[in-house]
Amino acid sequence: MRLTCPLCGPRDVREFSYRGDAVLTDRPTTPEGFHDYVHIRENPAGPHDELWHHGAGCGGWLKVRRDTVTHEVLSVALAREARS
């Protein structure tokens, strides 16, 4: 599996660390929302938005859309830009 980092180009998956569901970029504004934010996941069998860290590359946080059934990478963007 390879990820195409927007800054570094196609790189081996070993350069990246996985952080989990991209819902983590949406911090809740109320205390009640934090249980969901920390613990509850949609966990889809299919396209999944997730965060990867390019630790052995540019150090950027990436938002990756990947199919969890086929491992096909559908899109990669810098997490900061994907949010705004």
Added chain:
Amino acid sequence: MQFSAWEIIKQGLTGNKGWKPHWRDPEPKSAYDVIIIGGGGHGLATAFYLAKEHGITNVAVLEKGYIGGGNVGRNTTIVRANYGLPGNSEFYSHSLKLWEGMEQELNYNTMMSQRHVLNLCHSDGQRDAFTRRANTMLIQGDDAEVLSRRQVRDYAPFLNFDNERFPIRGGLLHRRGGTARHDAVAWGYARGADMRGVDIIQNCEVTGFRIEQGRIKGVETTRGFIGAGKVGMAVAGRTTQVGQMAGLRLPIESHVLQAFVTEGLKPIIPGVVTFGMGHFYLSQSDKGGLVFGGDLDFYNSYAARGNLPAVEHVMQAGMSMVPMIGKARVLRSWGGIMDMTMDGSPIIDRTPVEGLFLNGGWCYGGFKAVPGSGHVFAHLIATGNHHKASTKHLLNRFETGHVIDEETTGAQPNLH
């Protein structure tokens, strides 16, 4: 179907054409008292104990594929009770006791072999942690021995004692741990449940729930609607999806874990040995193949196959621990879908839907839990109360803060 030496000779002489199926293949009835979704180890054990312990025999087990085709047939067959935290400690202890009586209880050879589990430690801190764990296991009433480096060398001389980066400082030996024949466990429970009147219905996928005024009424399946007073879910690898049909949002991520087996070799590995630096565990099957595995691939996956970096990591860890296995050839590898919870411990609880019960989130520890899980889940379904061996595996523990985090890695499922 009964086995005996006479029967084996007779069948051997007549071309083995007289063996009969171990369980019936019934058409689903219009309604049952209890429906168990998932014909894996946990679902079949639940149905078996519902019938045996609670006298509830109007039960159906619905399986979308075939019996033994899911994770119960895709694991590394290790059985142990060496957990450290309240909640898990008493549960796995309960489960190991059921393993020890399983063959008598089922009258079926599940090839349960208490050939020991040895965890290696590589630093003073790790040895201290193992000593603490050993004491916890002893207090729970299970067995544990802390071995010195010399004792480990006497026990398993084939390990790499010259590894300067990961020196072996000692080990935690759990003599009642071991391995069992995974397929036989599924078949034994299936036969035992079937003999007591449980309908095992294969090729029957649940496609939805019928819920009226917050109460379960039955399930929609690919073979039509089936009514039920109570429904239990035991669907490892699909817990999120089946839960979603009932409106549940669960603290689960699904990940892939790979495992490997080599060509058959003469007996060289006495029990199960685990590496304390990097995740690696090794045993030898009764057929002689070395069975081993390591970490998850670390990303969400439903593919039931993994990528090469995880393969490379497992092989490196194996070569660090037991260099001699480098001469063995790997025959095959496979991946299983692990429903990883946010604290690495399972969920056995009621759900907000009355009459619907959840058994899931077994991470990669589901096999050793099979009898215990079935036993306490049957108790919960039959009586409405938690069994005393499983009072802490609650669905809302993440909300209340009563998490059971053995690895102390927090809400990060791929690290448990």
